[in-house]
Amino acid sequence: MSDKTKLIQPRTLKGFRDYLPEAMMPRERLIDAAKRVYRSYGFAPIDTPALELAEILTGKGSDETDRQMYRFLDHGNRDVGLRFDLTVPLARFAAQHVGTLGTPFKRYHIATVWRGENAQRGRYREFMQCDFDTIGTKSLVSDIETALVIHDLMREIGFEGFQIRLNNRKVLSGVLEKLDLADKSTEVLRALDKLAKIGREKVAEEMIAAAGATAEQADQVLKLAEVSGSNAEIMKQLEPLVAGSEKGEEGLSQLRDLLEATGAAGVTDARLAIDVSIARGLDYYTGTIFETFLDDLPGIGSVCSGGRYDNLASLYTKEQLPGVGASLGLDRLLAAMEELGLVEKVSTPAPVFIPYFDEKSLNTYLKLAAQLRAAGLGVEVYPEAKKLGQQLKYADRRGFKVAIIAGDRELAEGKCQVKNLMAGEATDESLDDGATAVIARIEKILASP
Amino acid sequence: MSDKTKLIQPRTLKGFRDYLPEAMMPRERLIDAAKRVYRSYGFAPIDTPALELAEILTGKGSDETDRQMYRFLDHGNRDVGLRFDLTVPLARFAAQHVGTLGTPFKRYHIATVWRGENAQRGRYREFMQCDFDTIGTKSLVSDIETALVIHDLMREIGFEGFQIRLNNRKVLSGVLEKLDLADKSTEVLRALDKLAKIGREKVAEEMIAAAGATAEQADQVLKLAEVSGSNAEIMKQLEPLVAGSEKGEEGLSQLRDLLEATGAAGVTDARLAIDVSIARGLDYYTGTIFETFLDDLPGIGSVCSGGRYDNLASLYTKEQLPGVGASLGLDRLLAAMEELGLVEKVSTPAPVFIPYFDEKSLNTYLKLAAQLRAAGLGVEVYPEAKKLGQQLKYADRRGFKVAIIAGDRELAEGKCQVKNLMAGEATDESLDDGATAVIARIEKILASP
Structure with a gap:
């Protein structure tokens, strides 16, 4: 009796979970597949501490990530926090070590991150990210390679039916310039980003209300987002829309070069398709953008996303570090594979x-x-x-x-x-x-x- | 100028470090080798949260680990801590899931742990552990297999010159029983554990002072610790020392059976040798004990250690969970390999x-x-x-x-x-x-x- 009252109830913290073998083995297989593909392109592994000085992590200045951060004082009374993504640590890492590493620097990083968000169904406060990036070059070759890595990755995992959706932020920016909406691009893009979710009309309303666009301007932006057809057809439709905008023309030309090179490497239109509607966040990406959808489960959202950015580490160094990369959504992909019956229910690694x-x-x-x-x-x-x-x-x-x-x-x-x-x-x-x-x-x- | 003053200095937290590709790749190779060997014996991977309720972690009740724990209040004001080893989480995990998992349960767990200890030269506050255990069986077959795993692991990593030192706590306990020192075993073993470091005389002094042993008793215990020769010779010398003590005879018989079975599997005396002096901590291990030394760098200490315990999770469940396992000292092994020139200085995974x-x-x-x-x-x-x-x-x-x-x-x-x-x-x-x-x-x- 007295023994029983002394027992500590064995339980995990709210929002956290154990991985039993049956769940852990598919995760390890996925991670191993990602590593094989990353390595085959010369991306090298790195690791950074789970704990960083809070000043490093809050530097990003997003209210949401700041609020969700696990933050406390360490034994030396230093204000510290658990990393909430792998991008901020990469920026700090690159700023600190770029002299030693040299550029271009290609790294992958597969590690746990923590966010104290409301633990809704299926959202956990601890999860893994699986990122790869090429830093220190503006060359489109690295964008091309990023597309090839995503392509090989999906196939290595075992998917044949998938589509990488491709866009270039410069196309959108160019059109907004032409429409005199360049200074409202954040608001316009924020609205456009919701197209799949809330539909044309609501997006137009938001553009008018939040970005001060006219109904005509909103319509033109939506027309751009709605161009469709084969990659060649879309490019043809985009030509007049970006004509006259240096930025827009550059974006279109980059899309063309990327598709030509990936096509030569054997990637089909069905697997890599222009989708002018994808914007991926607001300020971070500046050129190529990628999202990846499963043919059999498009509703689960993008399972591998990324793009090109102009300046990774401006908070920590004056050296400009452009780059391009993407992140494999491990947990989302695992959930999809489970739903599609692709995960074997086995709890031994030995046959x-x-x-x-x-x-x-x-x-x-x-x-x-x-x-x-x-x-x-x-x-x-x-x-x-x-x-x-x-x-x-x-x-x-x-x-x-x-x-x-x-x-x-x-x-x-x-x-x-x-x-x-x-x-x-x-x-x-x-x-x-x-x-x-x-x-x-x-x-x-x-x-x- | 104003830009410069606003830059955040990119740096890691004191006691923490980044892994650049040149350091990360050997670590990944080591981890991959460990996984291959663990899996080949049917050990399955698991993972547990980095953060646990403090009541789970402090349950172990060691002042040192409690003091070193990174502990704070989470967003829901829960008292939480970062895990400081993988044994306490395994105990909590086993108590929680043993009904689902069934026994015997064989798991490996390769994960980061955190200890806010004084950051001396070469000691970090974040490091990886690489454990494997078989839980829920008292069978010596699992002890035998643990020895075989350590053996295969060292070879898979690339070492041919190594020695697994083997002992059984029951041999010591039996001799202490015969000497009427059983109730002072903690003090005696604590002294004995220092034999390699402080020498025979100082150990005898400590046994007399701390355990209340007579000079004669201390001498007998030390004689036991000093038996030497081939495994067969040592067993012959141990026979009269344990004769009459049921526990001591059982320990010796287990040593004999383990050596016979590993010998049949091809493990030589040179690679697996009885060393009666190893005690490995004080209260946790109850039977077989292992330590592993490199022939070319014995001074670096044991690179893979473990043993058998009677009751893993008594803090969390009334169900008795005996087990046996060991832990590969990743960082120590990496340091050794570096010192021995076995680490290639390469920072690309692609040739x-x-x-x-x-x-x-x-x-x-x-x-x-x-x-x-x-x-x-x-x-x-x-x-x-x-x-x-x-x-x-x-x-x-x-x-x-x-x-x-x-x-x-x-x-x-x-x-x-x-x-x-x-x-x-x-x-x-x-x-x-x-x-x-x-x-x-x-x-x-x-x-x-």
């Missing part, structure tokens, strides 16, 4: 299970497991000599694919039973010659669809 | 560099890069059409191994130059047939020692 069947044969099991591991197969040996049925139930619950059953009878004959746990079939295989027959049989089972 | 040499040929470079990536080769295309010398200097600084140089002259002939940047040699290769000749040449260069 092969060896029941501890015959009490005297432990060393044989351990040796066989070592042989299979040397052949690259993950193997779990059950630690207790329990009834076989109980052990196979355990294997089933965990999601093992193959069991190797070797009782004293089989072992006396120098063989074992290799059981396909998915199909329920079993064959006897010889244990001679380094268990090559067993290994071959397992590989065949694992390779079958 | 191949394509200079942007001929301005009109960008699409050719991008296509070639895509072909090499499809063959599994990491490739970086320089984003600006600068002078070749400047680009090669960049490639050299980053540590690329191969450059593909293709000016208009080479391209007109349908070929390119493949340059071995380590040896300085170059050959011309055809770009026909999906660049197979180029790929073959690069693979040959990368495979050369």
Whole structure:
């Protein structure tokens, strides 16, 4: 009784969650896929501290991020906070180390961030970001490469049906210049950003009310956002709209060059399509913009977004650091994959299970497991000599694919039973010659669809 | 001037550090090696929140960890803290989820922890831990497997010269029982733990002063700690020392079974050796204990340590959860590898560099890069059409191994130059047939020692 009252209730903090193996393994697979693709383009990993001086983090000056920041005094009474994104730490990092690193600098950063926001359904206060950026060059080659990375990333994860939507902020800016709305661009873009959500009329109303646009001007901006068709058709429609604006023409020319280069690298129009309506936030991006949608689940929103910016670290250095990059929405993508039935319900990373069947044969099991591991197969040996049925139930619950059953009878004959746990079939295989027959049989089972 | 005064100085918080690519890549390689080995034994990944309720973390009741904890009130005025290890979160996690997970439960957890300790030379307030444990079984098979995992892990990382030192707390406990010192075991072990550091005489003095041992008793305990020789010789010497103590005999028998099973799996005495002097802390471990030392750098201390415990989560649940596990000392191992010259000074994860040499040929470079990536080769295309010398200097600084140089002259002939940047040699290769000749040449260069 007294013991019971002393127990601490085991629970996670509100807004936070544990990752059990079944949820953690798909996350790790996604992260591994992202790393493989980033590395294959020469993006190098970095890491920065979870805790930064508050003056670094509040520098960004957004009321929302400031309010949501986990902020406190450390042991030395320093005002510190947990990072709420990977962009501010990158800016601080780049300003601090650019002399050592040199430019262009290509980095990826996959790490946890924290935001004390209202924990609504599906929103957590701790989540991972998965960013890649090229810093220190204005060359469109890096924009092109960013599109290629997103493209390869989606395919590496296992998606074939997806579309990267492409825009260039300069096109919009150019048109706004021509309409004499350049000084109201923030308000116009803020309204335009809601087009998919609230529809044409409400956006026009907001442009008139908030940006002081005339109905005619609002209509023209919306016409721009509504150009549609193939990439070639859209470019044709944009030509007259940007004509005469240096900025607008430059934006269009960059779209053209980007599509030509990605096309030469094998990316189709269906996978990379101009969408003049996407604006992505207000002030940060200045050129190319990307969003990425799943064909089978467009409603979940963009799963990989980014773009080009002129000046990453103006808060920390006078050196101008232009760049381009994007961020893979890990949690959103995982939720989508779950909804689409693409996540296997498995809680073991090893496919092969060896029941501890015959009490005297432990060393044989351990040796066989070592042989299979040397052949690259993950193997779990059950630690207790329990009834076989109980052990196979355990294997089933965990999601093992193959069991190797070797009782004293089989072992006396120098063989074992290799059981396909998915199909329920079993064959006897010889244990001679380094268990090559067993290994071959397992590989065949694992390779079958 | 006014701009300058407004700049925020880019700096990391005291006791924290950035990981630049050159430091991050070896860390990632180490983590990847650990994951591969853990997974190959069926250990599954989990994750827990960085922030926990303070009542969960302070439950452990160590003054030191409580004092070092980053602790504050969150947005809902909850008393919270950053985790200072992965053991307390595992205990909370296991107590909370054991019903869902079932036992035995094998997990690994590679994550950041924070301790606000005095930042001495080489000590940081943020570091990673890399733990694996088997929970919910008392079977010695899991102890055996823990030894095998440590063994495979060290080899996977690239070490051949290492020694896992093995002990069993029951041997010590049994001898202390026989000496009537069982109720002073904490004090005795605390003294004994310092043997390597302060020497025999000082340890004896401490046992007499702190544990109330007689000089004769202290001598006997030290004799036990000093048994030496081969594993077989040590076991022979231990037999009479533990004879008559049930606990001591059980400990010795477990040592014997563990060595027999790991021996059958191919682990040599040189790699896994009994060392009766290791005690590893005071109250937590109750059976098998492991420490791991590098032959070439023993002074750096144990790089992988762990052992068996009787009850993981008694603070959070009445259910008894015995287990066994170990923790890879990532930072210590990285420091050792650096000191031993085993860390390559490279800051690109891609071996191949394509200079942007001929301005009109960008699409050719991008296509070639895509072909090499499809063959599994990491490739970086320089984003600006600068002078070749400047680009090669960049490639050299980053540590690329191969450059593909293709000016208009080479391209007109349908070929390119493949340059071995380590040896300085170059050959011309055809770009026909999906660049197979180029790929073959690069693979040959990368495979050369």
